[in-house]
Amino acid sequence: MNVTVTVNGSQVEAEVPDRTLLVHFLRDVAGLTATNIGCDTSSCGACTVLLDGRSVKSCTMLAAQADGRSVVTLEGLADGDGELHAVQRAFRAEHGLQCGFCTPGMVMAAVSLLSENPDPSEAEVRTALEGNLCRCTGYHNIVRAVLAAAGERGGR
């Protein structure tokens, strides 16, 4: 079917098989490979993107379900001048990553959290990241980064 998704502000249109998953549309059609395929069973959160502003796991969604809607991937967070998003800056400053595989999903989950709850407690951050696994177990710094980003954005 013909699928048109606004990805990071630009329209991406393609004729794809009906069974195409959103994550494959993003990686293989749009050429945006920050979104990782981890467990492929909606457990690990590595494929998290924003759909109309809210975090979703793109391995458990058809591209057809995103047709006509707006998706933001990690590549879409920095502004046009390459200035990193507050959450990206905080992950760098707080060393919120080790191997980096879970990072795009963690960052997108954090962006979604802060849009719903700009001033989360540490416990709320940990709960909000339940759908994202870090196999390096680097959770402490990830949580610290999300709290720092909230602080920088004036939430705290």
Add this chain to the structure above:
Amino acid sequence: MIPAPFTYKRASSVDEAVDLVARDGEDAKFLAGGHSLLPLMKLRLAVPQTLVDIGRLGELSYIRDEGDHIAVGAATTHGELASSGLLGRDLPLLAHAAGQVGDPQVRHCGTIGGSLAHADPAADLPAVVLALDATLVARGPAGSREIAAADFFRGLFETALEPGELLTEIRIGKPAAPGWAFQKFTKRAIDWAIVGVAVQGGRVALVNMDQTPVRAVAVESALADGAAPAEAAAHAAAGTSPSEDLNATRAYREHLARVLVRRALEAAQAAG
């Protein structure tokens, strides 16, 4: 993992959705949030020929105060249930339990109707609608009908829905008895409950203690006879037939049921 090929159709109304599924018979399935169906399709445990997307139908996504009851559209997401002020005030059990389903990403997509129609005995909301004594509304080619939650869950992943019938609404009477609680035990945050329990007033329903969600009848009758929470909870596993799997033996599930029911009854008493 990629699902087997199918034809995707997007319905623009409930009537059209029912029509489209009726046309393709048992090979067609409704797709709402997709968080039960797509994983099954990726594993090829479900191989529908046609998917009819109802995920964008505004007429299936609402939470309405109808005076004596609350009406919830079947395609309302767990996230919308969890953040609803109306549910928070009048049906806190449903709002709270919906906020415990999966993780934020899952709650942004998964729907109450999808969870009920999927009828996984380990899912949270089927037991919640049992404890709330909800009425489910289904629409098929022959029209709409009401099904009591108590009659809805028929077996493992099996419901009273006929082929081609779409769950459209969940109606829940405003509870007369305010005490409520929801407890579940998981090994990791996003896991399905090994055992769970939903309590509303004197009604107690169990997650994952049988092939379907079940009311803990022996606990309820002990409560009705005036038993204290700890005393009533001792009967939590009576009449159940929990499965054995890598998470738990039958005896362990029975133990969890007794512990969780006691905690839930005590919490419900405190909340009431």
